Amino acid sequence: MSLADDQTLGTTETRDEDEMRRARAARVERTAKWALPVGIMVLAILGWGWIVSANDIPHYILPGPDRVWGSLVDDWAMLIDAAYLTGWITLLALLLAVVGGAGLAILFNQSKMLELSFYPYAVILQVTPVVSIAPLIFIYVDSKVAGMLLCAWLVAFFPVLSSTTLGLNSVDHNLRDLFRIYGANRWQRLRYLQLPSALPYFLGGLKIAGGLSLIGAVVAELVAGTGGIGSGLAFRIQEAGYRLNIARMFAALALVAAMGVFIFAALSVLSHLLLRKWHESAVSRET
Amino acid sequence: MAVRPHETLPLGQRPPLLRLTHVDKIFGGDVVALKDMSLQVNQGDFISLLGPSGCGKSTALRIISDLMHPTRGRVEWEGGHGRGDLGVVFQEPTLMPWATVAQNVWLPFRLAGKSYAEVKDDVLEVLRLVGLEKFLNAYPRELSGGMKMRVSIARAIVTNPRLILMDEPFAALDEITRHKLNNDLLKLKEQIGCTVIFVTHSVFESVFLSDRIVVMAARPGRVLTELQVDAPYPRGEEFRTSPEYAAHARRASEALKEAMGEPA
Numbered sequence: 001m002s003l004a005d006d007q008t009l010g011t012t013e014t015r016d017e018d019e020m021r022r023a024r025a026a027r028v029e030r031t032a033k034w035a036l037p038v039g040i041m042v043l044a045i046l047g048w049g050w051i052v053s054a055n056d057i058p059h060y061i062l063p064g065p066d067r068v069w070g071s072l073v074d075d076w077a078m079l080i081d082a083a084y085l086t087g088w089i090t091l092l093a094l095l096l097a098v099v100g101g102a103g104l105a106i107l108f109n110q111s112k113m114l115e116l117s118f119y120p121y122a123v124i125l126q127v128t129p130v131v132s133i134a135p136l137i138f139i140y141v142d143s144k145v146a147g148m149l150l151c152a153w154l155v156a157f158f159p160v161l162s163s164t165t166l167g168l169n170s171v172d173h174n175l176r177d178l179f180r181i182y183g184a185n186r187w188q189r190l191r192y193l194q195l196p197s198a199l200p201y202f203l204g205g206l207k208i209a210g211g212l213s214l215i216g217a218v219v220a221e222l223v224a225g226t227g228g229i230g231s232g233l234a235f236r237i238q239e240a241g242y243r244l245n246i247a248r249m250f251a252a253l254a255l256v257a258a259m260g261v262f263i264f265a266a267l268s269v270l271s272h273l274l275l276r277k278w279h280e281s282a283v284s285r286e287t
Numbered sequence: 288m289a290v291r292p293h294e295t296l297p298l299g300q301r302p303p304l305l306r307l308t309h310v311d312k313i314f315g316g317d318v319v320a321l322k323d324m325s326l327q328v329n330q331g332d333f334i335s336l337l338g339p340s341g342c343g344k345s346t347a348l349r350i351i352s353d354l355m356h357p358t359r360g361r362v363e364w365e366g367g368h369g370r371g372d373l374g375v376v377f378q379e380p381t382l383m384p385w386a387t388v389a390q391n392v393w394l395p396f397r398l399a400g401k402s403y404a405e406v407k408d409d410v411l412e413v414l415r416l417v418g419l420e421k422f423l424n425a426y427p428r429e430l431s432g433g434m435k436m437r438v439s440i441a442r443a444i445v446t447n448p449r450l451i452l453m454d455e456p457f458a459a460l461d462e463i464t465r466h467k468l469n470n471d472l473l474k475l476k477e478q479i480g481c482t483v484i485f486v487t488h489s490v491f492e493s494v495f496l497s498d499r500i501v502v503m504a505a506r507p508g509r510v511l512t513e514l515q516v517d518a519p520y521p522r523g524e525e526f527r528t529s530p531e532y533a534a535h536a537r538r539a540s541e542a543l544k545e546a547m548g549e550p551a
Contacts, residue, residue, distance in 0.1 A: 177354055180354060182394070183399075196385040278426050
């Protein structure tokens with residue numbers, strides 16, 4: 001009996017040591033997850049500053065981080081106005097992409113004829129680079145805002161359309177049979193079965209569309225140029241470039257990047273909130 | 288009260304519920320999945336369809352549940368049938384992962400246009416019958432395989448159907464859970480007196496559960512013979528170890544061997 005006790009004791013101790021080592025490793029990893037990227041960024045900025053000052057690079061070729069920061073602070077009012085416009089176009093385009101993409105997916109799903117007729121054109125719209133369509137759009141669309149929205153929408157709607165279509169068709173076949181046995185009509189099947197099944201796919205498409213609608217908005221601003229209300233971030237970058245105000249170019253660029261990160265993070269949080277209760281991708285497991 | 292127990296009379300005195308007459312199912316013009324199947328299902332029967340893969344067991348279930356039309360022959364319900372007369376349990380639990388246990392069980396009613404408040408008592412009652420009343424608000428992923436199957440069974444009986452079809456429901460479960468669910472299924476049948484058609488590969492499961500075993504053969508899928516298991520319900524663990532059970536199992540095994548084309 002005592003032998004057995006000893007053995008148990010022995011294994012318990014070893015297990016505790018292992019357990020502690022694993023816990024330590026997990027703690028280190030948790031810290032590293034944010035500390036490493038931040039550290040890399042600080043190092044890169046310091047290195048950039050050092051290269052600029054060590055080589056006496058003139059600020060109209062490559063400004064140091066201090067100048068970019070200065071521009072960000074000095075031109076804040078102008079840049080934030082520009083960011084506001086770009087952000088607004090991006091969000092509206094994303095919203096329209098969701099409505100258009102998901103709406104078309106549902107329509108195509110309900111009518112095979114509609115899908116056969118129009119799906120090829122959705123693909124053609126998607127594969128034609130938006131930069132090449134944009135100049136035409138601004139010839140025919142008078143309102144700059146409407147033109148920019150159209151450009152951004154064109155790039156963003158397709159991922160929503162294709163992933164939602166995939167989701168609507170990925171319903172468990174037994175569940176589909178069950179709905180038939182209980183006499184579900186087309187609307188009930190869509191509402192209670194297909195839409196929930198498609199939600200994870202839709203959210204995946206949405207994350208891609210978020211990034212694309214920002215790209216669409218930026219491209220549209222560059223093409224729309226100075227003719228109209230153009231004072232978004234992309235326009236500011238272009239304008240600062242003409243004036244050799246490289247620091248402001250960097251400052252505006254940083255804001256565009258921050259906006260992209262923000263959109264991605266916001267959509268990731270949304271996706272997690274909607275799926276955390278049931279979907280494998282969002283469920284945290286003990287092991 | 289959701290569950291109004293159906294009456295179960297002794298074998299031979301039961302009124303008919305459903306009749307399959309000379310049913311053929313041919314796929315793609317030449318693959319005969321089911322040939323000349325005739326079967327009368329009586330109220331209160333627990334029928335097992337026992338046979339090797341490809342014997343048309345699942346095809347028969349799909350035809351009975353109207354998911355598939357027979358190439359020839361007829362399926363007739365005594366007095367016709369409507370929504371909610373049929374409950375189905377598939378081999379997989381087939382629950383909606385985005386919905387709670389209660390919402391999953393509510394589904395047949397929801398599709399019939401009934402609000403949760405209207406049928407809440409019925410949902411709670413069937414969940415109590417399968418022993419899951421505490422898991423009302425759990426999501427399927429939080430449940431074990433056996434528990435998911437119980438939810439699936441609760442959903443099948445919630446409309447108080449006249450007939451329940453079960454397509455190898457416990458095949459994917461481990462032996463211990465399977466025994467437990469077999470015992471509980473019989474208890475449930477005692478309580479609600481339902482009529483069941485149960486598809487299985489397992490001789491022992493069919494003998495333990497049913498009072499009629501329809502043995503089927505493959506290529507082409509057809510009914511070979513029918514055995515009756517006249518042991519009285521309720522059956523429990525003591526039936527599983529009785530000589531009577533062994534004798535029935537031997538008869539069923541021999542019939543199954545014949546169905547597989549081996550000498551008995």
